[in-house]
Amino acid sequence: MDNFIVSARKYRPATFETVVGQQHITNTLKNAIKNNQLAQAFLFCGPRGVGKTTCARILAKTINCTSLQPNGEACGECPSCKAFENGNSFNVHELDAASNNSVDDIRSLIEQVRIPPQAARYKVYIIDEVHMLSQAAFNAFLKTLEEPPHYAIFILATTEKHKILPTILSRCQIFDFNRIRVDDMATHLASIAGKENISYEPDGLHIIAQKADGGLRDALSMFDQIVSFSGGKVTYRSVIDNLNILDYDYYFNITDSLLAENTAKGLLFFDEILARGFDGAHFIAGLTEHFRNLLVSKDQSTLKLLEVSEGIKNKYLQQSQAASVSFLLSAMNIANQCDISYKLSKNQRLQVELALLKMCHLPSAFNMATTPLAATSDNDGSLKKKPDSPAIAPASAPKIxxxxxxxxxxxxxxNRTPPQQxxxxxxxxxxxxxxxxxxxxxxxxxxxxxxxxxxxxxxxxxxxxxxxxxxxxxxxxxxxxxxxxxxGNDREDFTMDDFLRCWSDFAARVKSEGKKNLVTIFISNAPRMIKPYVFEILVGNKVQETHFREERPNMLNFLRSTLRNYDIEVNVRVDEQEVVRKPYTAIEKFQHMAARNPQLMDLKNRFNLDFD
Known part of the structure; x- marks a missing residue:
C-alpha cells in the first residue's frame, strides 16, 4: 500500500503561475527576477496557509535556475532545479525560527553565510516563523541582514508582523499576502477533484472554502477529510454533516417564517437546530450573516460581495425581493444586540427566542408606521379611516x-382660517x-x-x-x-407672600438636588417685582447669571404650575454697582471702633500702644 500524501503537500505549487490568489506578489517577484533587481532580504507576512513559505521556495528555485523561461518561471529541468526538487540542494537553507530562536542559532547561520554558493548564483536562506526569534537573536542578525554578501539572499516568513523589530522591517522588502478568496479556493479544489477523479457538487466546495476562512491549506485538509468521509463523493450534504455546519435551508426557512409572521414555525426551527447540537450564539451569528447577504443581494453593484455558489446566490436573490431593506436592517440590529448580550445572559435560549419574536413582528410594526391615518374597525370587520378631529375639542363643548x-x-x-360665508x-x-x-x-x-x-x-x-x-x-x-x-393658560392672582413662599420651596428643592451654586443665588437674593407678574433678581457676577439661566426653565415651570399663572416671568441681571470689598485692616478696625468710643484713643495714647 503506497504512502498517502495529503493534498496540501501533493498539490503544492511549484511555479509562480500555480500559486492561488496572490498574483500581485508573484508578478512583482517575476519582474524583479527578469530585471535582475532582487533585494537582499524579503519579508513575507500574512495569515496561515496562504502561500508564504511556498512562494519563498519558488523564489529560491527560480533565481538559481540556469534555463529561465521567458515568462520568468523556472525550467524544472536544469541541475539546480532538480537538486531543489529532490531536496539535496546546497544553496537553499531553511531554518525554523520557532525551534531555533536563540543567539547561538543565529551565529551558526551567520557562519554559514560566509561560505559562497556551489554551482549557483545565489545562496538563499529561508527563515520561517521569524517572529519567534528572541530579542538578542534579532540584534545579532541585524548587521548581517543589512550588509550581507552579494550572493546571499534572506527570505523571512511570519504570520505576526507586529512582533518583528522595526530595525528588521526597515532592512527588508515587505510583501503582504492576502486571504484567498472563496471563489479562487473553490476553483482550485475543483481542479484537484478533477485530477483525483472525485465527483463533487459546487455548493459543497463553496462550503469548504467558506469554512477555511481564507486559508488554502485548511481548505485542502477539509477536502481530504470529506473525501474520506463520503467515499470519494464531495456533496453538499456530506460537507455540512461532517463539518457540523448549519444548512443554508435553515436560514432561508426561518427568514420565510419571519416575513410571514409565523412565530410558532420560527421557534420550532430554532428548537430543531438546538436538538442537532448547535449553539445559540453560532445560530444567531449565522442568521446575522444571512440577513447581510440578503441586503447585499438587493443591489447589483453589491452582488459581488456575496461569496456563495450560483445555486445559493439564486436563492438569495429570490428571497431578497420579499424582504424590505427596513426589515433587514432592523432584524440585523436585533440579532446583533442578541449576540452581544448572549454570553452574559443566564437564560441564553430565551435571548435568541426573544430576538426571533421581535423580528417576527417587524412587518406589522412597519405597516402600522406607514399607515397615513389611524384606522378603526367597523362592525363588519372592515377598516375605515377616522374622521378628521377638530383643532381643539373641549371636553364639554357648548352647542352654538x-x-x-x-x-x-x-x-x-x-381655526384662524375664516370660514367661507x-x-x-x-x-x-x-x-x-x-x-x-x-x-x-x-x-x-x-x-x-x-x-x-x-x-x-x-x-x-x-x-x-x-x-x-x-x-x-x-x-x-x-x-x-x-x-x-x-x-391652557392659568391667570390666577397671587400675593407677594405667596410668590416668596413658592420661591423658598423651589430653593429647598434645588438644595436637595445638591446644586450648591444655585442655592446661593436663591437664598441670598430675593426677587423684586418690576410690573405685574414680572420679577427681577440681581446676581453678583456672570457665572451666577449663567447658572441661573440654565435653571430658569425648571424654575418658571415650578412657579407657574404652583401659582397657576402662566404669565409669570423672572429675569436675571448682573448688579454692576456691587463691588467686592477688601477685608478691613487693623488700623481701619481701630478707627471705626474709636469713632464710636473715644476712650479707646485715650487708652492707646496712655499706654503707648501700637498695632501688630
Whole structure:
C-alpha cells in the first residue's frame, strides 16, 4: 500500500503561475527576477496557509535556475532545479525560527553565510516563523541582514508582523499576502477533484472554502477529510454533516417564517437546530450573516460581495425581493444586540427566542408606521379611516346657534382660517340673533376682517357669551375672556407672600438636588417685582447669571404650575454697582471702633500702644 500524501503537500505549487490568489506578489517577484533587481532580504507576512513559505521556495528555485523561461518561471529541468526538487540542494537553507530562536542559532547561520554558493548564483536562506526569534537573536542578525554578501539572499516568513523589530522591517522588502478568496479556493479544489477523479457538487466546495476562512491549506485538509468521509463523493450534504455546519435551508426557512409572521414555525426551527447540537450564539451569528447577504443581494453593484455558489446566490436573490431593506436592517440590529448580550445572559435560549419574536413582528410594526391615518374597525370587520378631529375639542363643548337660528351639535373650534360665508346673508338670520332693526350683512370677501360668530346672549353650556354685534370682538377674544383655561393658560392672582413662599420651596428643592451654586443665588437674593407678574433678581457676577439661566426653565415651570399663572416671568441681571470689598485692616478696625468710643484713643495714647 503506497504512502498517502495529503493534498496540501501533493498539490503544492511549484511555479509562480500555480500559486492561488496572490498574483500581485508573484508578478512583482517575476519582474524583479527578469530585471535582475532582487533585494537582499524579503519579508513575507500574512495569515496561515496562504502561500508564504511556498512562494519563498519558488523564489529560491527560480533565481538559481540556469534555463529561465521567458515568462520568468523556472525550467524544472536544469541541475539546480532538480537538486531543489529532490531536496539535496546546497544553496537553499531553511531554518525554523520557532525551534531555533536563540543567539547561538543565529551565529551558526551567520557562519554559514560566509561560505559562497556551489554551482549557483545565489545562496538563499529561508527563515520561517521569524517572529519567534528572541530579542538578542534579532540584534545579532541585524548587521548581517543589512550588509550581507552579494550572493546571499534572506527570505523571512511570519504570520505576526507586529512582533518583528522595526530595525528588521526597515532592512527588508515587505510583501503582504492576502486571504484567498472563496471563489479562487473553490476553483482550485475543483481542479484537484478533477485530477483525483472525485465527483463533487459546487455548493459543497463553496462550503469548504467558506469554512477555511481564507486559508488554502485548511481548505485542502477539509477536502481530504470529506473525501474520506463520503467515499470519494464531495456533496453538499456530506460537507455540512461532517463539518457540523448549519444548512443554508435553515436560514432561508426561518427568514420565510419571519416575513410571514409565523412565530410558532420560527421557534420550532430554532428548537430543531438546538436538538442537532448547535449553539445559540453560532445560530444567531449565522442568521446575522444571512440577513447581510440578503441586503447585499438587493443591489447589483453589491452582488459581488456575496461569496456563495450560483445555486445559493439564486436563492438569495429570490428571497431578497420579499424582504424590505427596513426589515433587514432592523432584524440585523436585533440579532446583533442578541449576540452581544448572549454570553452574559443566564437564560441564553430565551435571548435568541426573544430576538426571533421581535423580528417576527417587524412587518406589522412597519405597516402600522406607514399607515397615513389611524384606522378603526367597523362592525363588519372592515377598516375605515377616522374622521378628521377638530383643532381643539373641549371636553364639554357648548352647542352654538348657527346663522339660521338652529341649535347645532358642532363644537366650538378655534381655526384662524375664516370660514367661507355665503355671498348674501339673509336678513332673518340677523333678526334671530338680536331683535331690532335689520342690519346689512358685511361683504363676503373681506380678507382683512377677522371671522365673526353670531351668538345669543343667554348662557350656552355654562358659558355666558355676549352678542358679537354688541362687542365687536372676535371669537377668540370672547372665549378667552369668559374661559381663560381654554388655551391652557392659568391667570390666577397671587400675593407677594405667596410668590416668596413658592420661591423658598423651589430653593429647598434645588438644595436637595445638591446644586450648591444655585442655592446661593436663591437664598441670598430675593426677587423684586418690576410690573405685574414680572420679577427681577440681581446676581453678583456672570457665572451666577449663567447658572441661573440654565435653571430658569425648571424654575418658571415650578412657579407657574404652583401659582397657576402662566404669565409669570423672572429675569436675571448682573448688579454692576456691587463691588467686592477688601477685608478691613487693623488700623481701619481701630478707627471705626474709636469713632464710636473715644476712650479707646485715650487708652492707646496712655499706654503707648501700637498695632501688630
Amino acid at each position: 346657534i348657527n346663522e339660521t337660528g338652529v341649535l347645532s351639535d358642532t363644537p366650538l373650534t378655534y 355665503p355671498a348674501a346673508a339673509p336678513a332673518q338670520a340677523a333678526r334671530a340673533v338680536e331683535p331690532g332693526p335689520v342690519k346689512e350683512a358685511a361683504p363676503a370677501a373681506a380678507p382683512a376682517e377677522k371671522p365673526k360668530i353670531f351668538l345669543p346672549t343667554p348662557r350656552l353650556g355654562g358659558l355666558s357669551i355676549p352678542s358679537l354685534t354688541d362687542t365687536g370682538k372676535t371669537e377668540e377674544e370672547i372665549l378667552e375672556e369668559e374661559d381663560p383655561y381654554l388655551k
